[in-house]
Amino acid sequence: MNENCIYFCGSIRGGRDDAEIYRQLISHLQTYGKVLTEHIGSTEVNEKGIIKEDVGRTDKEIHDRDIEWLEYAKVVVAEVTQPSLGVGYELGRAVAMGKQILCLFRPSPDKRLSAMIEGAKNGDNFRVVHYNNVEDGCLAISSYMKSLCNV
Numbered sequence: 001m002n003e004n005c006i007y008f009c010g011s012i013r014g015g016r017d018d019a020e021i022y023r024q025l026i027s028h029l030q031t032y033g034k035v036l037t038e039h040i041g042s043t044e045v046n047e048k049g050i051i052k053e054d055v056g057r058t059d060k061e062i063h064d065r066d067i068e069w070l071e072y073a074k075v076v077v078a079e080v081t082q083p084s085l086g087v088g089y090e091l092g093r094a095v096a097m098g099k100q101i102l103c104l105f106r107p108s109p110d111k112r113l114s115a116m117i118e119g120a121k122n123g124d125n126f127r128v129v130h131y132n133n134v135e136d137g138c139l140a141i142s143s144y145m146k147s148l149c150n151v
């Protein structure tokens with residue numbers, strides 16, 4: 001595990017509506033360490049749902065690389081507003097690995113966060129923060145990263 005490495009999770013095949021938000025959150029996270037999954041903020045995804053940086057990789061290669069990165073990271077930050085099977089899977093694996101996890105969710109009348117994410121929060125290593133816009137999200141990240149320095 002590397003203290004400075006952060007694993008960011010965001011929807012890819014689950015839908016790319018929030019890609020620009022991911023990009024900005026990742027850019028803010030980079031002030032705190034190395035974001036292993038910087039590609040999630042890429043705005044280029046082909047018609048098969050493959051992000052430009054992952055074109056040419058098989059699904060198995062993507063999965064195995066991401067699990068290796070997840071093992072390597074100390075902190076996992078997930079933007080969970082856009083439901084994604086992959087993000088849910090990564091979070092489950094991250095819990096099993098004992099990672100420090102922050103989930104960021106933008107509430108709206110038509111969106112309700114899964115009980116399996118909202119209900120996993122424990123005020124300790126699994127946090128869920130509701131936020132309204134990127135600026136709020138960045139503030140939530142800053143406050144979380146500072147709190148980890150005091151652990």
Ligand SMILES: O=c1[nH]c(=O)n([C@H]2C[C@H](O)[C@@H](COP(=O)(O)O)O2)cc1CO
Binds near residue numbers: 010090
């Ligand atoms: O091409 C990919 N590259 C990649 O790194 N992922 C990982 C990182 C994301 O946090 C997560 C997104 O899952 P999904 O594609 O099911 O929305 O899975 C997922 C895909 C496509 O499923």
